[in-house]
Amino acid sequence: MSESILKVENISLAFGGVKALTDVSFDVPKGSVFSIIGPNGAGKTSMLNCISGRYQPNEGEIHFDGKRVTHLKPNDRADLGIGRTFQNLALFGHMTVLDNIMVGRHHLMNNNWFTGPLYWASKAQKEELEHRKEVERIIDFLEITHVRKSIAGTLSYGLRKRVELARAMALNPKLILLDEPMAGMNLEEKEDMARYILDLNEEFGVTIVMIEHDMGVVMDISHQVMVLDFGKKLICDLPDAVMDDPHVKQAYLGIEDELEEAS
Protein backbone atom coordinates (compact mmCIF):
# COMPACT_ATOMS: atom_id res chain seq x y z
CA MET A 1 0.00 0.00 0.00
CA SER A 2 0.96 3.67 -0.10
CA GLU A 3 3.25 5.54 2.28
CA SER A 4 2.76 5.18 6.02
CA ILE A 5 1.02 7.83 8.10
CA LEU A 6 2.11 6.44 11.45
CA LYS A 7 5.50 4.95 12.17
CA VAL A 8 6.07 3.33 15.52
CA GLU A 9 9.68 2.37 16.19
CA ASN A 10 10.93 0.13 18.99
CA ILE A 11 8.48 1.31 21.63
CA SER A 12 9.05 0.03 25.15
CA LEU A 13 6.93 1.02 28.11
CA ALA A 14 7.25 -0.16 31.70
CA PHE A 15 5.31 0.65 34.84
CA GLY A 16 7.81 -0.09 37.58
CA GLY A 17 8.69 -3.73 37.06
CA VAL A 18 5.77 -4.48 34.77
CA LYS A 19 6.71 -4.37 31.14
CA ALA A 20 3.61 -3.27 29.28
CA LEU A 21 5.29 -3.04 25.89
CA THR A 22 8.60 -4.43 24.72
CA ASP A 23 10.26 -3.24 21.54
CA VAL A 24 7.14 -2.92 19.41
CA SER A 25 7.48 -1.50 15.89
CA PHE A 26 4.94 -1.15 13.13
CA ASP A 27 3.86 1.07 10.25
CA VAL A 28 0.29 2.08 9.53
CA PRO A 29 -0.24 2.78 5.81
CA LYS A 30 -2.14 5.94 4.96
CA GLY A 31 -5.82 5.30 4.39
CA SER A 32 -5.91 1.82 5.92
CA VAL A 33 -7.84 0.14 8.68
CA PHE A 34 -5.29 -1.26 11.07
CA SER A 35 -6.41 -3.51 13.93
CA ILE A 36 -4.57 -4.43 17.08
CA ILE A 37 -5.68 -7.66 18.74
CA GLY A 38 -4.40 -9.72 21.61
CA PRO A 39 -5.49 -11.25 24.91
CA ASN A 40 -6.39 -9.06 27.88
CA GLY A 41 -3.38 -7.30 29.34
CA ALA A 42 -1.39 -7.68 26.15
CA GLY A 43 -0.66 -3.94 26.02
CA LYS A 44 -3.14 -2.91 23.34
CA THR A 45 -4.54 0.10 25.14
CA SER A 46 -1.06 1.03 26.36
CA MET A 47 0.03 1.10 22.73
CA LEU A 48 -2.88 3.37 21.86
CA ASN A 49 -2.08 5.62 24.79
CA CYS A 50 1.51 5.93 23.60
CA ILE A 51 0.27 7.04 20.20
CA SER A 52 -2.23 9.52 21.59
CA GLY A 53 0.29 10.89 24.07
CA ARG A 54 -1.36 9.81 27.28
CA TYR A 55 1.72 7.70 28.11
CA GLN A 56 5.31 8.56 27.35
CA PRO A 57 7.17 5.46 26.17
CA ASN A 58 10.44 4.73 27.96
CA GLU A 59 12.15 3.99 24.70
CA GLY A 60 11.41 4.29 21.03
CA GLU A 61 10.06 6.88 18.64
CA ILE A 62 6.69 7.68 17.12
CA HIS A 63 6.39 9.57 13.86
CA PHE A 64 3.07 10.85 12.61
CA ASP A 65 2.62 12.26 9.13
CA GLY A 66 6.38 12.75 8.79
CA LYS A 67 6.74 14.54 12.16
CA ARG A 68 8.34 13.19 15.31
CA VAL A 69 5.63 13.32 17.96
CA THR A 70 7.19 11.20 20.70
CA HIS A 71 7.50 14.05 23.18
CA LEU A 72 4.39 16.06 22.29
CA LYS A 73 1.55 16.45 24.76
CA PRO A 74 -1.81 14.80 23.99
CA ASN A 75 -3.46 18.09 23.06
CA ASP A 76 -0.68 18.98 20.63
CA ARG A 77 -1.05 15.60 18.96
CA ALA A 78 -4.78 16.21 18.64
CA ASP A 79 -3.95 19.49 16.92
CA LEU A 80 -1.80 17.59 14.43
CA GLY A 81 -4.72 15.31 13.60
CA ILE A 82 -4.82 12.32 15.93
CA GLY A 83 -8.32 11.71 17.30
CA ARG A 84 -9.31 8.97 19.68
CA THR A 85 -12.13 7.30 21.57
CA PHE A 86 -11.84 5.61 24.94
CA GLN A 87 -12.44 2.07 26.10
CA ASN A 88 -14.64 3.21 28.98
CA LEU A 89 -16.50 6.07 27.33
CA ALA A 90 -15.28 9.53 28.25
CA LEU A 91 -18.12 11.80 27.15
CA PHE A 92 -18.84 15.11 28.83
CA GLY A 93 -21.91 13.68 30.52
CA HIS A 94 -23.61 16.91 31.58
CA MET A 95 -23.32 18.56 28.19
CA THR A 96 -25.63 18.03 25.24
CA VAL A 97 -24.62 15.81 22.33
CA LEU A 98 -24.20 18.90 20.17
CA ASP A 99 -21.91 20.59 22.68
CA ASN A 100 -19.90 17.40 23.08
CA ILE A 101 -19.24 17.33 19.37
CA MET A 102 -18.59 21.08 19.26
CA VAL A 103 -15.76 20.57 21.75
CA GLY A 104 -14.14 18.48 19.04
CA ARG A 105 -14.12 21.56 16.80
CA HIS A 106 -12.44 23.55 19.56
CA HIS A 107 -8.96 23.53 18.11
CA LEU A 108 -10.23 24.75 14.74
CA MET A 109 -11.94 27.83 16.19
CA ASN A 110 -10.34 31.25 16.20
CA ASN A 111 -12.39 33.35 18.59
CA ASN A 112 -10.82 34.15 21.96
CA TRP A 113 -11.77 35.29 25.46
CA PHE A 114 -12.40 38.78 24.17
CA THR A 115 -14.29 38.20 20.91
CA GLY A 116 -16.27 35.28 22.34
CA PRO A 117 -18.37 37.42 24.72
CA LEU A 118 -18.83 39.95 21.91
CA TYR A 119 -20.71 37.15 20.20
CA TRP A 120 -22.98 39.19 17.97
CA ALA A 121 -20.54 42.00 17.34
CA SER A 122 -17.51 39.90 16.45
CA LYS A 123 -17.07 37.09 13.98
CA ALA A 124 -17.68 34.53 16.73
CA GLN A 125 -21.28 33.92 15.69
CA LYS A 126 -20.44 33.40 12.04
CA GLU A 127 -17.62 31.10 12.99
CA GLU A 128 -19.85 29.07 15.26
CA LEU A 129 -22.40 28.65 12.49
CA GLU A 130 -19.76 27.32 10.15
CA HIS A 131 -18.63 24.78 12.69
CA ARG A 132 -22.22 23.88 13.43
CA LYS A 133 -22.66 23.00 9.76
CA GLU A 134 -19.75 20.62 9.90
CA VAL A 135 -21.03 19.14 13.16
CA GLU A 136 -24.47 18.59 11.62
CA ARG A 137 -22.82 16.72 8.75
CA ILE A 138 -21.18 14.36 11.21
CA ILE A 139 -24.43 13.96 13.14
CA ASP A 140 -26.21 13.03 9.92
CA PHE A 141 -23.50 10.61 8.98
CA LEU A 142 -23.66 8.76 12.29
CA GLU A 143 -27.47 8.91 12.38
CA ILE A 144 -27.74 10.52 15.79
CA THR A 145 -29.98 13.37 14.65
CA HIS A 146 -32.76 12.40 17.04
CA VAL A 147 -30.60 12.79 20.13
CA ARG A 148 -28.60 15.87 19.23
CA LYS A 149 -30.18 18.03 21.94
CA SER A 150 -30.13 15.31 24.64
CA ILE A 151 -27.76 15.33 27.58
CA ALA A 152 -25.00 12.89 26.69
CA GLY A 153 -24.97 11.11 30.04
CA THR A 154 -28.57 9.97 29.65
CA LEU A 155 -28.12 8.09 26.36
CA SER A 156 -27.89 4.35 25.88
CA TYR A 157 -24.50 2.73 25.69
CA GLY A 158 -24.50 2.18 21.94
CA LEU A 159 -25.53 5.77 21.26
CA ARG A 160 -22.89 7.12 23.59
CA LYS A 161 -20.26 5.13 21.70
CA ARG A 162 -21.49 6.75 18.51
CA VAL A 163 -21.42 10.24 20.03
CA GLU A 164 -17.87 9.62 21.13
CA LEU A 165 -16.93 8.65 17.60
CA ALA A 166 -18.68 11.78 16.33
CA ARG A 167 -16.68 13.90 18.75
CA ALA A 168 -13.41 12.37 17.58
CA MET A 169 -14.47 12.91 13.95
CA ALA A 170 -15.17 16.58 14.63
CA LEU A 171 -11.44 17.11 15.10
CA ASN A 172 -11.02 16.52 11.36
CA PRO A 173 -8.36 13.97 12.18
CA LYS A 174 -6.11 12.20 9.72
CA LEU A 175 -5.89 9.26 12.09
CA ILE A 176 -8.48 7.97 14.53
CA LEU A 177 -7.64 5.61 17.36
CA LEU A 178 -10.62 3.48 18.39
CA ASP A 179 -10.39 1.58 21.65
CA GLU A 180 -12.90 -1.27 21.46
CA PRO A 181 -15.57 0.61 19.49
CA MET A 182 -17.93 -2.36 19.63
CA ALA A 183 -17.52 -3.62 23.17
CA GLY A 184 -20.82 -4.30 24.84
CA MET A 185 -22.91 -3.92 21.70
CA ASN A 186 -25.46 -6.29 20.23
CA LEU A 187 -25.12 -7.73 16.75
CA GLU A 188 -27.15 -5.03 15.04
CA GLU A 189 -25.26 -2.22 16.73
CA LYS A 190 -21.97 -3.90 15.84
CA GLU A 191 -22.94 -4.08 12.19
CA ASP A 192 -23.88 -0.40 12.22
CA MET A 193 -20.62 0.54 13.86
CA ALA A 194 -18.61 -1.54 11.38
CA ARG A 195 -20.37 0.28 8.56
CA TYR A 196 -19.59 3.68 10.08
CA ILE A 197 -15.96 2.75 10.49
CA LEU A 198 -15.72 1.58 6.88
CA ASP A 199 -17.46 4.72 5.59
CA LEU A 200 -15.26 6.89 7.73
CA ASN A 201 -12.28 5.18 6.20
CA GLU A 202 -13.46 5.16 2.61
CA GLU A 203 -15.54 8.33 2.30
CA PHE A 204 -13.70 10.62 4.68
CA GLY A 205 -10.30 9.06 3.97
CA VAL A 206 -9.40 8.75 7.65
CA THR A 207 -6.81 6.19 8.65
CA ILE A 208 -8.05 3.98 11.47
CA VAL A 209 -6.17 2.18 14.21
CA MET A 210 -8.57 0.02 16.16
CA ILE A 211 -8.52 -2.34 19.10
CA GLU A 212 -11.31 -4.88 18.92
CA HIS A 213 -12.08 -8.28 20.35
CA ASP A 214 -14.73 -9.37 17.88
CA MET A 215 -12.62 -11.43 15.48
CA GLY A 216 -15.35 -11.59 12.87
CA VAL A 217 -15.44 -7.82 12.55
CA VAL A 218 -11.68 -7.45 12.73
CA MET A 219 -11.09 -9.94 9.93
CA ASP A 220 -13.85 -8.43 7.82
CA ILE A 221 -12.89 -4.79 7.84
CA SER A 222 -9.15 -4.62 8.54
CA HIS A 223 -6.48 -4.20 5.94
CA GLN A 224 -3.81 -5.21 8.39
CA VAL A 225 -3.85 -6.87 11.78
CA MET A 226 -1.21 -6.76 14.47
CA VAL A 227 -1.20 -9.26 17.31
CA LEU A 228 0.24 -8.33 20.70
CA ASP A 229 0.93 -10.82 23.45
CA PHE A 230 2.52 -9.93 26.80
CA GLY A 231 3.63 -6.60 25.36
CA LYS A 232 5.43 -8.14 22.41
CA LYS A 233 4.50 -8.07 18.75
CA LEU A 234 3.70 -11.56 17.54
CA ILE A 235 2.87 -10.76 13.95
CA CYS A 236 1.66 -7.92 11.77
CA ASP A 237 0.19 -8.98 8.46
CA LEU A 238 -2.90 -9.33 6.30
CA PRO A 239 -5.93 -10.67 8.20
CA ASP A 240 -5.84 -14.08 6.51
CA ALA A 241 -2.16 -14.57 7.18
CA VAL A 242 -2.71 -13.66 10.83
CA MET A 243 -5.53 -16.17 11.14
CA ASP A 244 -3.32 -18.91 9.81
CA ASP A 245 -0.36 -18.17 12.01
CA PRO A 246 0.23 -20.96 14.53
CA HIS A 247 1.61 -18.61 17.21
CA VAL A 248 -1.53 -16.53 17.04
CA LYS A 249 -3.76 -19.54 17.34
CA GLN A 250 -1.88 -20.59 20.41
CA ALA A 251 -1.65 -17.20 22.10
CA TYR A 252 -4.95 -15.70 21.30
CA LEU A 253 -7.45 -17.92 19.64
CA GLY A 254 -6.50 -20.96 21.69
CA ILE A 255 -7.44 -23.27 18.84
CA GLU A 256 -4.39 -25.47 19.12
CA ASP A 257 -5.15 -26.23 22.76
CA GLU A 258 -8.68 -27.17 21.84
CA LEU A 259 -7.43 -29.43 19.08
CA GLU A 260 -5.07 -31.09 21.48
CA GLU A 261 -7.81 -31.59 23.99
CA ALA A 262 -10.06 -33.02 21.32
CA SER A 263 -7.51 -35.52 20.08
Next chain:
Amino acid sequence: MNTDLLLQLITNGLIVGLLYGVVGMCFVLVYKSTQIVNFAQGEFLLLGAWVCWAFLVYMQIPFFLGFIFTMIFMAIFGVLLQLIVLRPMIGEPIISVIMVTIGLSIFFQALTKWIFGVAPQSYPKVFEADSVNILGMSIEPAYLMSMVIAVLIMIGFYLFFKHSKHGLAMRATAFDQQAAQSLGISVKQVFAMSWGIAATVSATAGVVMGMVNGVSDSLSVMGIKVFPAVILGGLDSIVGAIVGGLTIGVLENLAEFFDSQFLHIGNMYDIAPFYVLLIILWFKPYGLFGTKDIERI
Protein backbone atom coordinates in the same frame (compact mmCIF):
# COMPACT_ATOMS: atom_id res chain seq x y z
CA MET B 1 -43.95 49.92 59.11
CA ASN B 2 -41.38 52.08 57.40
CA THR B 3 -41.98 51.34 53.71
CA ASP B 4 -39.45 53.82 52.42
CA LEU B 5 -36.69 52.21 54.42
CA LEU B 6 -37.84 48.77 53.33
CA LEU B 7 -37.76 49.72 49.65
CA GLN B 8 -34.39 51.34 50.04
CA LEU B 9 -33.00 48.28 51.74
CA ILE B 10 -34.38 45.94 49.11
CA THR B 11 -32.82 48.07 46.38
CA ASN B 12 -29.51 48.04 48.18
CA GLY B 13 -29.88 44.32 48.61
CA LEU B 14 -30.42 43.79 44.91
CA ILE B 15 -27.41 45.89 44.00
CA VAL B 16 -25.10 44.27 46.53
CA GLY B 17 -26.63 40.94 45.53
CA LEU B 18 -25.53 41.51 41.95
CA LEU B 19 -22.00 42.01 43.22
CA TYR B 20 -22.26 38.82 45.25
CA GLY B 21 -23.40 37.18 42.06
CA VAL B 22 -20.37 38.45 40.16
CA VAL B 23 -17.94 37.26 42.82
CA GLY B 24 -19.93 34.02 43.08
CA MET B 25 -19.54 33.44 39.34
CA CYS B 26 -15.78 33.72 39.67
CA PHE B 27 -15.92 31.24 42.50
CA VAL B 28 -17.97 28.87 40.38
CA LEU B 29 -15.67 29.39 37.41
CA VAL B 30 -12.64 28.23 39.38
CA TYR B 31 -14.57 25.38 40.96
CA LYS B 32 -16.02 24.22 37.69
CA SER B 33 -12.83 24.07 35.73
CA THR B 34 -10.36 23.04 38.43
CA GLN B 35 -12.53 21.48 41.19
CA ILE B 36 -10.82 23.81 43.66
CA VAL B 37 -12.83 25.66 46.30
CA ASN B 38 -11.01 28.97 46.38
CA PHE B 39 -10.82 30.38 49.89
CA ALA B 40 -8.67 33.26 48.67
CA GLN B 41 -11.53 34.69 46.59
CA GLY B 42 -12.13 37.54 49.05
CA GLU B 43 -8.48 38.52 48.87
CA PHE B 44 -8.79 39.00 45.12
CA LEU B 45 -11.32 41.73 45.88
CA LEU B 46 -9.11 43.20 48.54
CA LEU B 47 -6.03 43.22 46.36
CA GLY B 48 -7.91 44.67 43.38
CA ALA B 49 -9.37 47.45 45.50
CA TRP B 50 -6.00 48.34 47.00
CA VAL B 51 -4.18 48.27 43.69
CA CYS B 52 -6.75 50.53 42.07
CA TRP B 53 -6.62 52.82 45.09
CA ALA B 54 -2.83 53.01 44.79
CA PHE B 55 -3.10 53.88 41.11
CA LEU B 56 -5.54 56.68 41.89
CA VAL B 57 -3.95 58.11 45.02
CA TYR B 58 -0.20 57.55 44.61
CA MET B 59 0.01 57.88 40.86
CA GLN B 60 -2.86 60.32 40.38
CA ILE B 61 -4.15 58.44 37.37
CA PRO B 62 -7.73 59.27 36.29
CA PHE B 63 -10.26 56.74 37.54
CA PHE B 64 -11.19 54.90 34.38
CA LEU B 65 -7.59 54.51 33.30
CA GLY B 66 -6.64 53.30 36.76
CA PHE B 67 -9.55 50.89 36.67
CA ILE B 68 -8.35 49.39 33.39
CA PHE B 69 -4.77 49.15 34.67
CA THR B 70 -6.09 47.32 37.72
CA MET B 71 -7.87 44.82 35.48
CA ILE B 72 -4.71 44.18 33.52
CA PHE B 73 -2.67 43.85 36.70
CA MET B 74 -5.13 41.39 38.21
CA ALA B 75 -5.31 39.29 35.04
CA ILE B 76 -1.54 38.90 35.08
CA PHE B 77 -1.65 38.30 38.82
CA GLY B 78 -4.22 35.53 38.47
CA VAL B 79 -2.32 33.76 35.73
CA LEU B 80 0.98 34.03 37.61
CA LEU B 81 -0.65 32.76 40.78
CA GLN B 82 -1.78 29.68 38.91
CA LEU B 83 1.57 29.22 37.17
CA ILE B 84 3.76 29.62 40.24
CA VAL B 85 1.70 28.42 43.19
CA LEU B 86 -1.01 26.14 41.89
CA ARG B 87 0.48 24.44 38.84
CA PRO B 88 2.93 22.39 40.90
CA MET B 89 -0.10 21.19 42.86
CA ILE B 90 -1.76 19.63 39.81
CA GLY B 91 -2.24 15.95 40.49
CA GLU B 92 -2.13 16.41 44.26
CA PRO B 93 -5.29 15.70 46.29
CA ILE B 94 -7.84 18.49 45.93
CA ILE B 95 -7.96 18.96 49.70
CA SER B 96 -4.25 19.93 49.68
CA VAL B 97 -4.90 22.53 47.01
CA ILE B 98 -7.80 23.93 49.02
CA MET B 99 -5.47 24.20 52.01
CA VAL B 100 -3.08 26.16 49.81
CA THR B 101 -5.84 28.63 48.96
CA ILE B 102 -6.46 29.14 52.69
CA GLY B 103 -2.75 29.83 53.05
CA LEU B 104 -2.92 32.28 50.16
CA SER B 105 -5.83 34.03 51.80
CA ILE B 106 -3.86 34.61 55.01
CA PHE B 107 -0.77 35.59 53.05
CA PHE B 108 -2.50 38.22 50.94
CA GLN B 109 -4.32 39.71 53.92
CA ALA B 110 -1.00 40.14 55.68
CA LEU B 111 0.65 41.41 52.52
CA THR B 112 -1.92 44.14 51.93
CA LYS B 113 -1.68 45.19 55.58
CA TRP B 114 2.06 45.37 55.27
CA ILE B 115 2.03 47.42 52.08
CA PHE B 116 -1.01 49.63 52.55
CA GLY B 117 -1.36 49.77 56.34
CA VAL B 118 -4.25 48.72 58.54
CA ALA B 119 -6.31 51.92 58.43
CA PRO B 120 -9.29 51.96 56.08
CA GLN B 121 -8.82 54.38 53.20
CA SER B 122 -11.45 55.99 51.07
CA TYR B 123 -11.34 56.39 47.33
CA PRO B 124 -10.96 59.81 45.82
CA LYS B 125 -14.26 61.16 44.59
CA VAL B 126 -15.08 59.73 41.20
CA PHE B 127 -18.60 60.98 40.61
CA GLU B 128 -19.81 64.53 41.14
CA ALA B 129 -23.10 63.64 42.81
CA ASP B 130 -23.28 61.99 46.22
CA SER B 131 -26.40 60.13 45.30
CA VAL B 132 -28.81 59.86 42.43
CA ASN B 133 -32.51 60.00 43.00
CA ILE B 134 -34.38 57.24 41.25
CA LEU B 135 -38.11 56.81 41.98
CA GLY B 136 -37.69 58.51 45.32
CA MET B 137 -34.81 56.33 46.42
CA SER B 138 -31.31 57.66 46.74
CA ILE B 139 -28.70 55.46 45.18
CA GLU B 140 -24.99 56.06 45.13
CA PRO B 141 -23.60 56.54 41.62
CA ALA B 142 -20.91 53.97 42.33
CA TYR B 143 -23.66 51.44 43.01
CA LEU B 144 -25.35 52.37 39.76
CA MET B 145 -22.09 51.87 37.94
CA SER B 146 -21.60 48.56 39.71
CA MET B 147 -25.04 47.48 38.58
CA VAL B 148 -24.24 48.22 34.96
CA ILE B 149 -20.85 46.54 35.21
CA ALA B 150 -22.29 43.50 36.99
CA VAL B 151 -24.98 42.98 34.37
CA LEU B 152 -22.45 43.40 31.56
CA ILE B 153 -20.14 40.88 33.20
CA MET B 154 -22.99 38.41 33.61
CA ILE B 155 -23.97 38.64 29.95
CA GLY B 156 -20.31 38.34 29.02
CA PHE B 157 -19.91 35.23 31.17
CA TYR B 158 -22.97 33.65 29.62
CA LEU B 159 -21.79 34.24 26.06
CA PHE B 160 -18.28 33.23 26.96
CA PHE B 161 -19.33 29.86 28.33
CA LYS B 162 -22.00 29.17 25.79
CA HIS B 163 -20.32 30.23 22.60
CA SER B 164 -16.62 30.95 22.87
CA LYS B 165 -13.90 28.48 22.12
CA HIS B 166 -12.36 28.79 25.57
CA GLY B 167 -15.68 28.59 27.34
CA LEU B 168 -16.36 25.32 25.58
CA ALA B 169 -12.88 24.12 26.51
CA MET B 170 -13.49 25.04 30.16
CA ARG B 171 -16.78 23.19 30.35
CA ALA B 172 -15.19 20.14 28.77
CA THR B 173 -12.15 20.27 31.05
CA ALA B 174 -14.39 20.54 34.09
CA PHE B 175 -15.95 17.23 33.23
CA ASP B 176 -13.11 15.09 31.96
CA GLN B 177 -9.56 16.35 31.64
CA GLN B 178 -8.30 13.32 29.75
CA ALA B 179 -10.98 13.42 27.13
CA ALA B 180 -10.55 17.18 26.79
CA GLN B 181 -6.85 16.70 26.12
CA SER B 182 -7.56 14.09 23.51
CA LEU B 183 -9.59 16.73 21.69
CA GLY B 184 -6.73 19.20 21.59
CA ILE B 185 -7.52 21.25 24.69
CA SER B 186 -4.56 22.38 26.75
CA VAL B 187 -5.71 21.76 30.31
CA LYS B 188 -2.95 23.91 31.79
CA GLN B 189 -3.99 26.84 29.64
CA VAL B 190 -7.61 26.43 30.73
CA PHE B 191 -6.60 26.44 34.40
CA ALA B 192 -4.44 29.55 34.01
CA MET B 193 -7.20 31.31 32.14
CA SER B 194 -9.88 30.54 34.72
CA TRP B 195 -7.72 31.92 37.54
CA GLY B 196 -6.90 34.98 35.48
CA ILE B 197 -10.56 35.68 34.77
CA ALA B 198 -11.59 35.00 38.37
CA ALA B 199 -8.99 37.41 39.73
CA THR B 200 -9.85 40.13 37.23
CA VAL B 201 -13.60 40.00 37.61
CA SER B 202 -13.47 39.72 41.42
CA ALA B 203 -11.22 42.76 41.48
CA THR B 204 -13.90 44.69 39.61
CA ALA B 205 -16.30 43.96 42.43
CA GLY B 206 -13.60 44.89 44.92
CA VAL B 207 -13.07 48.29 43.34
CA VAL B 208 -16.78 49.06 43.32
CA MET B 209 -17.20 48.01 46.95
CA GLY B 210 -14.12 50.04 47.83
CA MET B 211 -15.56 53.13 46.17
CA VAL B 212 -18.66 52.91 48.33
CA ASN B 213 -17.37 51.71 51.69
CA GLY B 214 -13.67 52.49 51.52
CA VAL B 215 -10.86 49.99 51.22
CA SER B 216 -10.11 47.89 54.25
CA ASP B 217 -9.71 44.34 55.42
CA SER B 218 -13.45 43.96 55.65
CA LEU B 219 -13.59 43.65 51.83
CA SER B 220 -12.21 40.14 52.08
CA VAL B 221 -15.30 39.21 54.09
CA MET B 222 -17.02 39.16 50.67
CA GLY B 223 -15.12 35.96 50.06
CA ILE B 224 -16.99 34.37 52.97
CA LYS B 225 -20.32 36.02 52.20
CA VAL B 226 -20.21 34.53 48.74
CA PHE B 227 -20.21 31.02 50.19
CA PRO B 228 -23.90 30.93 51.06
CA ALA B 229 -24.65 32.49 47.68
CA VAL B 230 -22.86 29.90 45.59
CA ILE B 231 -23.79 26.93 47.72
CA LEU B 232 -27.38 28.07 47.59
CA GLY B 233 -27.23 28.25 43.81
CA GLY B 234 -25.33 24.99 43.45
CA LEU B 235 -21.55 25.09 43.42
CA ASP B 236 -21.21 24.49 39.71
CA SER B 237 -23.92 26.66 38.24
CA ILE B 238 -23.24 30.13 36.87
CA VAL B 239 -26.94 31.02 36.85
CA GLY B 240 -27.16 29.61 40.37
CA ALA B 241 -24.42 31.97 41.50
CA ILE B 242 -26.38 34.97 40.21
CA VAL B 243 -29.68 33.87 41.73
CA GLY B 244 -27.91 32.88 44.93
CA GLY B 245 -26.13 36.23 45.07
CA LEU B 246 -29.33 38.21 44.60
CA THR B 247 -31.15 36.09 47.17
CA ILE B 248 -28.47 36.55 49.79
CA GLY B 249 -28.18 40.26 49.05
CA VAL B 250 -31.91 40.87 49.50
CA LEU B 251 -32.16 38.46 52.38
CA GLU B 252 -29.53 40.08 54.55
CA ASN B 253 -31.11 43.49 54.05
CA LEU B 254 -34.58 42.19 54.83
CA ALA B 255 -33.26 40.48 57.93
CA GLU B 256 -31.63 43.74 58.92
CA PHE B 257 -34.93 45.55 58.42
CA PHE B 258 -37.07 43.19 60.45
CA ASP B 259 -34.46 42.96 63.13
CA SER B 260 -34.11 46.72 63.53
CA GLN B 261 -37.86 47.33 63.38
CA PHE B 262 -39.28 44.45 65.36
CA LEU B 263 -37.00 41.77 66.69
CA HIS B 264 -33.98 43.64 68.06
CA ILE B 265 -31.84 40.52 68.23
CA GLY B 266 -28.92 42.25 66.59
CA ASN B 267 -26.39 41.25 63.93
CA MET B 268 -29.00 39.53 61.74
CA TYR B 269 -27.42 41.15 58.68
CA ASP B 270 -24.47 38.80 58.87
CA ILE B 271 -26.13 35.70 60.24
CA ALA B 272 -29.46 35.38 58.43
CA PRO B 273 -28.04 34.19 55.07
CA PHE B 274 -26.41 31.24 56.74
CA TYR B 275 -29.65 30.20 58.47
CA VAL B 276 -31.47 30.23 55.17
CA LEU B 277 -28.62 28.35 53.55
CA LEU B 278 -28.95 25.58 56.12
CA ILE B 279 -32.67 25.28 55.58
CA ILE B 280 -32.45 25.17 51.79
CA LEU B 281 -29.71 22.56 51.83
CA TRP B 282 -31.99 20.32 53.88
CA PHE B 283 -34.36 20.12 50.96
CA LYS B 284 -32.03 20.61 48.02
CA PRO B 285 -28.62 19.18 48.86
CA TYR B 286 -27.22 20.05 45.42
CA GLY B 287 -28.30 23.68 45.79
CA LEU B 288 -31.01 25.27 43.70
CA PHE B 289 -29.34 24.86 40.32
CA GLY B 290 -26.51 22.43 40.99
CA THR B 291 -26.04 19.41 38.77
CA LYS B 292 -27.11 16.13 40.20
CA ASP B 293 -24.94 13.22 39.25
CA ILE B 294 -26.42 11.36 36.34
CA GLU B 295 -26.18 7.66 36.90
CA ARG B 296 -27.21 5.03 34.43
CA ILE B 297 -27.26 1.58 35.84
